[in-house]
Amino acid sequence: MILKQRIILVILVITMVLTAIISLGLGAFHIPIKEVFIALANKIGLLHNTTTDEMYADVLFAIRMPRVLLGMLVGAALGISGAAIQGIFRNPLAEPGLIGISAGASLFAVLIIAFETLLFVSLSELLGYYLLAFGAFVGAGLTAFVVYQISKKDGRPNITTMLLAGIAINALAGALTGLMTYMATEQQLRTITFWMLGSLGGATWENLSAIFPFILLPLASLPFFSKALNAFALGEEQAALLGINTDYTKRWVVLFSTLAVGSSVAVSGIIGFIGLLVPHTVRLLGGVDYKYVLIGSMLLGAMILTLADVLSRTLVAPIELPIGVITALLGTPVFLYILIKENK
Amino acid sequence: MLRIEQLSYEIKGHRVLKDISLQVRKGEVVALLGANGAGKSTLMRLISGELKPTSGSIMLLEKRIDKYDNRTLARGRAMLSQQHAINMAYTVKELVVMGRYPHFQSSPSTQDWKIVEETMAICGITDFADRVYLSLSGGEQQRVQLARVLSQLWDNPDALLLLDEPISALDLHYQQKVLSIAKSLSRLGFMVLVILHDINMASLYADRIIMLKNGRKWLDGTPNEVLNSKNIYTIFSVESLISIDNHSLKPHILFKEMRMEPQLFNPSLRPCSNREDSLSLHYTPINEKL
Numbered sequence: 001m002i003l004k005q006r007i008i009l010v011i012l013v014i015t016m017v018l019t020a021i022i023s024l025g026l027g028a029f030h031i032p033i034k035e036v037f038i039a040l041a042n043k044i045g046l047l048h049n050t051t052t053d054e055m056y057a058d059v060l061f062a063i064r065m066p067r068v069l070l071g072m073l074v075g076a077a078l079g080i081s082g083a084a085i086q087g088i089f090r091n092p093l094a095e096p097g098l099i100g101i102s103a104g105a106s107l108f109a110v111l112i113i114a115f116e117t118l119l120f121v122s123l124s125e126l127l128g129y130y131l132l133a134f135g136a137f138v139g140a141g142l143t144a145f146v147v148y149q150i151s152k153k154d155g156r157p158n159i160t161t162m163l164l165a166g167i168a169i170n171a172l173a174g175a176l177t178g179l180m181t182y183m184a185t186e187q188q189l190r191t192i193t194f195w196m197l198g199s200l201g202g203a204t205w206e207n208l209s210a211i212f213p214f215i216l217l218p219l220a221s222l223p224f225f226s227k228a229l230n231a232f233a234l235g236e237e238q239a240a241l242l243g244i245n246t247d248y249t250k251r252w253v254v255l256f257s258t259l260a261v262g263s264s265v266a267v268s269g270i271i272g273f274i275g276l277l278v279p280h281t282v283r284l285l286g287g288v289d290y291k292y293v294l295i296g297s298m299l300l301g302a303m304i305l306t307l308a309d310v311l312s313r314t315l316v317a318p319i320e321l322p323i324g325v326i327t328a329l330l331g332t333p334v335f336l337y338i339l340i341k342e343n344k
Numbered sequence: 345m346l347r348i349e350q351l352s353y354e355i356k357g358h359r360v361l362k363d364i365s366l367q368v369r370k371g372e373v374v375a376l377l378g379a380n381g382a383g384k385s386t387l388m389r390l391i392s393g394e395l396k397p398t399s400g401s402i403m404l405l406e407k408r409i410d411k412y413d414n415r416t417l418a419r420g421r422a423m424l425s426q427q428h429a430i431n432m433a434y435t436v437k438e439l440v441v442m443g444r445y446p447h448f449q450s451s452p453s454t455q456d457w458k459i460v461e462e463t464m465a466i467c468g469i470t471d472f473a474d475r476v477y478l479s480l481s482g483g484e485q486q487r488v489q490l491a492r493v494l495s496q497l498w499d500n501p502d503a504l505l506l507l508d509e510p511i512s513a514l515d516l517h518y519q520q521k522v523l524s525i526a527k528s529l530s531r532l533g534f535m536v537l538v539i540l541h542d543i544n545m546a547s548l549y550a551d552r553i554i555m556l557k558n559g560r561k562w563l564d565g566t567p568n569e570v571l572n573s574k575n576i577y578t579i580f581s582v583e584s585l586i587s588i589d590n591h592s593l594k595p596h597i598l599f600k601e602m603r604m605e606p607q608l609f610n611p612s613l614r615p616c617s618n619r620e621d622s623l624s625l626h627y628t629p630i631n632e633k634l
Binding site for chain 1: 392393394414415416417418419421422423425427428429430431432433434435438439442443445446450496
């Protein structure tokens with residue numbers, strides 16, 4: 001990693017922390033930034049200020065904090081897995097959503113919601129959350145496996161085939177999800193809509209702690225594949241000639257990425273474009289070395305999703321816009337710009 | 345030594361290589377020649393370990409190459425391929441340092457960077473070390489790839505260097521330079537196997553030439569032993585004259601022009617009866633303008 005990239009990462013850490021602190025105060029119930037600091041300091045024992053309004057602390061710790069932390073966790077997961085998927089497929093325009101992983105995770109989540117009573121599990125319980133996360137992970141893994149296998153030509157994944165397979169899987173998942181939607185009850189319909197559009201509104205300490213290990217593992221593990229992902233840029237054959245175990249790399253990178261995406265979808269529904277645009281922005285800022293890109297995507301993804309969540313709960317407050325809508329509305333023109341620029 | 349015995353390779357029932365046996369010793373440059381489709385690149389991909397042979401054995405330093413672990417093999421064998429499909433904006437330096445990947449775990453050491461600097465200097469790419477690879481010309485990109493491959497083996501005198509048409513995109517200066525580098529490395533102990541289409545370059549730089557035809561080894565010997573008109577016609581179906589260079593005493597191949605009758609192409613087009621008359625219809629001689 002060159003000095004410029006290290007500096008960018010340090011700046012990203014600082015801005016991410018600042019963004020998180022600022023977003024703790026913003027929302028339908030506004031908490032002044034001073035009160036945020038007082039409440040945090042009180043909580044960790046630095047201060048014993050009893051004059052502050054308890055309402056601020058209640059909203060902050062019961063509602064705002066788990067939501068912001070979840071946004072950072074999910075943003076980091078989507079960012080890093082997007083970068084890793086782009087490395088494996090050797091294309092900067094790949095992202096888990098385009099190749100159907102998100103739709104597969106969502107479909108399985110919707111199936112679990114629809115067959116909740118059949119599975120004898122209430123989704124409001126901890127086991128229910130684990131089952132949903134696991135189900136979304138299985139859905140993500142299955143679609144990743146299918147798309148990757150279909151895209152292989154003479155042993156190499158073909159990007160056009162991969163994208164076409166992704167379109168097909170997205171369509172299939174959409175059709176089946178549509179079927180579930182048609183047959184769903186009022187309550188199930190509300191939950192299903194939540195999945196399709198994405199939201200961090202359901203964040204609680206319970207589901208945050210449920211999802212935390214599933215997301216922490218890929219966040220901690222994927223940066224160790226940076227050397228292999230750099231070598232993959234030369235082509236799989238060349239990477240193997242450099243001593244990289246390509247099968248091992250593919251297997252674990254896809255596994256960790258689908259774990260990250262599956263877990264994210266399980267708790268927040270489909271949030272698109274983060275996995276595509278965040279790594280691209282990180283590359284534009286400081287270069288393409290994967291050691292820098294993976295860590296940078298984690299940090300920038302956390303920051304961007306936190307910001308998007310602030311917009312989702314403040315633009316038409318007190319109504320919340322689904323966060324997937326915000327990322328799609330902002331992400332589409334940026335994506336088109338990248339495509340046009342790449343074409344030239 | 346690289347020792348290949350009774351090597352065959354078959355794909356979808358088609359035998360691409362048949363019972364190839366050859367050796368490349370330490371300290372020699374062996375050129376692999378043959379027509380398109382003779383099996384040269386396939387042989388090289390089998391030696392590199394990318395493909396698995398149908399039968400036969402490939403031994404590098406008295407050990408089968410499939411018995412080596414990935415990293416150890418990568419430290420002792422490197423291949424410069426024909427195709428390079430990079431589509432990310434890596435800089436030249438970032439690409440060359442990838443050649444050191446088999447030698448470090450997480451970050452390159454000072455020694456690794458020193459080797460990178462040396463190989464970049466040898467390949468004449470130090471000036472654009474910080475430029476993006478994708479912005480370079482084909483020849484410059486080829487030199488970057490060569491620097492990467494050289495840095496992979498730079499500090500291993502028992503290494504095997506495989507070069508698949510390394511000079512195809514290069515200008516005259518760098519064609520000579522690349523083969524001169526290969527020859528110098530062989531004098532330090534490297535085993536060098538290079539696929540070439542330019543017979544005269546092969547004659548000039550190779551210690552031995554192996555010619556393949558239809559997947560079989562046809563000829564194996566020094567340039568003086570192997571290069572004659574009859575052999576060249578057998579392998580390439582082109583007519584040639586051989587002269588011996590007075591200085592190097594190596595054969596120099598002169599090719600006869602291959603002529604084809606214009607009537608073979610698009611019979612509806614009438615050939616020019618008088619080529620000079622047709623030219624004069626379109627061009628005014630310079631002295632008439634004055």
